[in-house]
Amino acid sequence: MPIATDPLSRSFFALADPTRRRLLELLGRGTASVNELAERFDMSRPAISQHLKVLEDAGLISRTKAGQYRTCELRPEGLSEAEAWVIEHRALWQARFDQLDEVIRGQQLPAHPEEEL
Amino acid sequence: MPIATDPLSRSFFALADPTRRRLLELLGRGTASVNELAERFDMSRPAISQHLKVLEDAGLISRTKAGQYRTCELRPEGLSEAEAWVIEHRALWQARFDQLDEVIRGQQLPAHPEEEL
DNA sequence: CGAATATGTAAGTAATTACTTACGCATTCG
DNA sequence: CGAATGCGTAAGTAATTACTTACATATTCG
Incomplete structure (x- = not known):
């Protein structure tokens, strides 16, 4: 990703990694310290720390100092934002496809309904 | 992203780029040839072709030969899949947070409501 | 104070991205 | 057939990622 990436891209990018998604899922069960999280992975602690930074920069988590x-x-x-983008576009596209179906059904049937295969 | 990335990561990754999202939005208005798409961008045609490949590998578009x-x-x-992941997790987390609010309100008020700062 | 614990950050490396230009191949058409 | 158009892919480059180990810093505690 180029520098100065927009927020939406950062969100999607943060989600585009299994480790980071798993971190989010762990945090979904409750807050945790960095080490508590890191213990659950076969990866060095700094690596987890860096993944957490990506998540934090994307606004998906917060890290607050507690002693x-x-x-x-x-x-x-x-x-x-990511949720809105996905939902909105899926809905639009689905609507468009449904319309297309109608056009096909109402207007002109395919000459060979199953020509593929 | 490491090789052999899982489908969900590939989907999110494909969405994590403004050019690719704009391609999807253009295609949301109807099918188009590669050149028709490429004309809309300040980028070489091969670059668009490569972005299209990422989208295709993620299952977000299809390219079919037409003459x-x-x-x-x-x-x-x-x-x-991406939609499901986002919706599901958002709902879960929101529920969790609402629960927390209840716990806080109903059970035990913090001793120092604003000790930070 | 001084050791132990918790974490971030720097530096280095291998793999991946996002582009570019150059090329090759298929399809259309004069 | 042969030039033009449409498009994918190869090769090269600069920037980014995802790790690692080493190190610096803050907090807790005996």
């Missing part, structure tokens, strides 16, 4: 620890917490609103 | 042209078409179902 010696950093408490990681989900930010559900961080998912809003 | 001299390739007709690009949206595949709304390609968005299903």
Whole structure:
């Protein structure tokens, strides 16, 4: 991704990695410290820390200092923009396709309904 | 992204780029040839072709040969998995947060409501 | 204070991206 | 047939990713 990426791209990008999605799922069960999270992965702690940074930059989590620890917490609103994009476009496209179906059905039947295969 | 990426990661990754999202939006208005799409961008045709490949690999579009042209078409179902993931998790997290609110309100008020700062 | 714990960050590496230009192949048409 | 059009792919480059190990810093505690 080029620098200065827009927020929506950052959100989708953050979600485009199994480790990061799993981090989100773990945090979905409750807040956790970085080490508590890192223990669940076959990966160095810094690697997890870096993944957390990606998630944080995308607005999907927050890390707050709590004494010696950093408490990681989900930010559900961080998912809003991505959710809106996906839902909106799926709906539009589906509507368009349904329209096409109607056009096909009402107007002109295919000469060879199952010519493929 | 490492090789052998899972389908969900590929979908999110494909969406994590403004050019690719704009391609999807253009295709949302109807099918188009590669050149028709490429004309809309300040980018070489091969670059668009490569973006289309990412979208195709993610199952978000299909390219079918039509004579001299390739007709690009949206595949709304390609968005299903990503849509499901986002919707499901948002709902879960929101529910969790609402629960937390209840716990806080009903059970025990913080001793120092604003100790930070 | 000084060791232990929790974490971020720097530096280095291999793999991937996102482009570009150059080329090759298929289809259309004069 | 032979030039033009449409499009994919190869090769090269600069920037980014995803890790790693090493290190610096903050907080807790004996």
